[in-house]
Amino acid sequence: MNDIDKLIDKLTHDLKPVKPMANPAQRAFAWILTGMISIFVVGAIVKYRMDLAEKVQEPMFIGELMGIFLLAVSAAYASAWLSLPDGGCKTKTIYVPYAIILIAFALLLGDIYEHGYKLKKFELHHCIIDATLIGLIPLGLMIWMTKQGAPTQPILAAVTNIVATGSIGYIGLRLTCGSDEVGHVCTYHVIPFVFAGLVIGLLARRLYRW
Amino acid sequence: MPDNFEKENWKELAVLAQGGDQKAYARLLNEILPFIINSLLPKVANPEWADDIAQDVLLSVHKSLNTYSADRAFRPWLNAIIHYRKTDYLRKYYSRHGHASVPVEDQISLAANVTAPEDVTEYRNVEKALQAFPEKQQKMFRMMKLEGYTAREIAEETGMTESAVKVSVFRTMEKLKETLN
Numbered sequence: 001m002n003d004i005d006k007l008i009d010k011l012t013h014d015l016k017p018v019k020p021m022a023n024p025a026q027r028a029f030a031w032i033l034t035g036m037i038s039i040f041v042v043g044a045i046v047k048y049r050m051d052l053a054e055k056v057q058e059p060m061f062i063g064e065l066m067g068i069f070l071l072a073v074s075a076a077y078a079s080a081w082l083s084l085p086d087g088g089c090k091t092k093t094i095y096v097p098y099a100i101i102l103i104a105f106a107l108l109l110g111d112i113y114e115h116g117y118k119l120k121k122f123e124l125h126h127c128i129i130d131a132t133l134i135g136l137i138p139l140g141l142m143i144w145m146t147k148q149g150a151p152t153q154p155i156l157a158a159v160t161n162i163v164a165t166g167s168i169g170y171i172g173l174r175l176t177c178g179s180d181e182v183g184h185v186c187t188y189h190v191i192p193f194v195f196a197g198l199v200i201g202l203l204a205r206r207l208y209r210w
Numbered sequence: 211m212p213d214n215f216e217k218e219n220w221k222e223l224a225v226l227a228q229g230g231d232q233k234a235y236a237r238l239l240n241e242i243l244p245f246i247i248n249s250l251l252p253k254v255a256n257p258e259w260a261d262d263i264a265q266d267v268l269l270s271v272h273k274s275l276n277t278y279s280a281d282r283a284f285r286p287w288l289n290a291i292i293h294y295r296k297t298d299y300l301r302k303y304y305s306r307h308g309h310a311s312v313p314v315e316d317q318i319s320l321a322a323n324v325t326a327p328e329d330v331t332e333y334r335n336v337e338k339a340l341q342a343f344p345e346k347q348q349k350m351f352r353m354m355k356l357e358g359y360t361a362r363e364i365a366e367e368t369g370m371t372e373s374a375v376k377v378s379v380f381r382t383m384e385k386l387k388e389t390l391n
């Protein structure tokens with residue numbers, strides 16, 4: 001009996017019944033629900049923006065939130081697929097959030113071109129703390145859900161996790177922060193998530209080793 | 211891949227294994243093993259590596275059995291694991307051994323160090339096709355594409371202009387593509 005035969009015997013002997021993971025749509029739904037609850041709870045704690053009642057009358061503001069919500073949903077769904085070994089076969093699904101990001105960045109650049117952009121001095125602004133509060137539980141849940149699976153594209157999975165969490169954080173910040181100034185939005189609502197994506201991308205192989 | 215691999219009902223065996231059926235699981239592992247090894251052999255230089263990676267793949271199948279779902283095909287799931295473990299194994303191997311440069315004629319070194327030995331034939335075909343070009347053109351192509359010289363350095367060496375060097379190398383490349391296709 002060679003090593004491989006011995007290994008097969010051992011694995012067979014060690015087999016225990018396993019429950020197949022819930023399908024990606026169910027997991028994405030559960031995660032989005034958690035994200036929405038997080039926005040609601042943290043928003044109630046840190047207080048929603050004073051002009052929220054007027055802002056929700058603006059079609060641009062609602063359109064922006066809907067677009068980012070679509071990004072969160074697509075990234076959560078893609079993340080759920082990417083936690084499976086063969087999730088990478090779903091190429092259309094996993095690249096949808098990146099197509100939305102390209103559109104979002106194009107719109108942001110248009111906004112910068114129109115209104116000018118002054119990069120704020122980076123400091124521990126309350127938006128960073130609020131974003132951390134809003135994103136902490138969804139990010140933890142997302143990492144846990146991905147680790148329950150067996151991702152074979154760990155970097156893409158990790159970055160997509162951050163896109164999903166960042167989208168939830170962004171929505172939360174637009175509802176709680178009173179500033180619509182493009183420099184502020186870029187510096188405190190977008191760049192921290194881009195940075196988090198870079199960091200987690202670098203740690204991804206270690207984080208999602210299985 | 212041979213047809214007999216297609217006929218096996220691995221999907222049903224995997225579902226039974228998820229329910230704890232040891233007989234079905236043993237059958238599944240024994241049946242996928244030749245498929246795994248046959249998938250790996252053309253992609254690695256050393257047949258022993260295929261055995262090592264196959265063991266990693268079997269362990270990974272065991273660990274990630276919960277990620278398989280009967281509403282998806284079994285083979286893409288298994289192929290993804292094979293590819294992941296192969297890449298992981300080769301990454302670790304080369305980070306330990308570094309990158310070795312060997313002549314294409316050295317079959318022993320080649321077998322030990324080259325990931326895709328079947329590509330050697332392609333290198334030889336390129337060399338053969340290159341013989342058909344004028345010597346100067348061959349020299350410029352080799353300098354730029356094989357030895358890593360810049361167009362400016364080659365221009366200084368040959369006394370030609372930089373853009374003439376680029377055009378010559380580009381044309382050689384295009385003709386080589388035509389010849390080899």
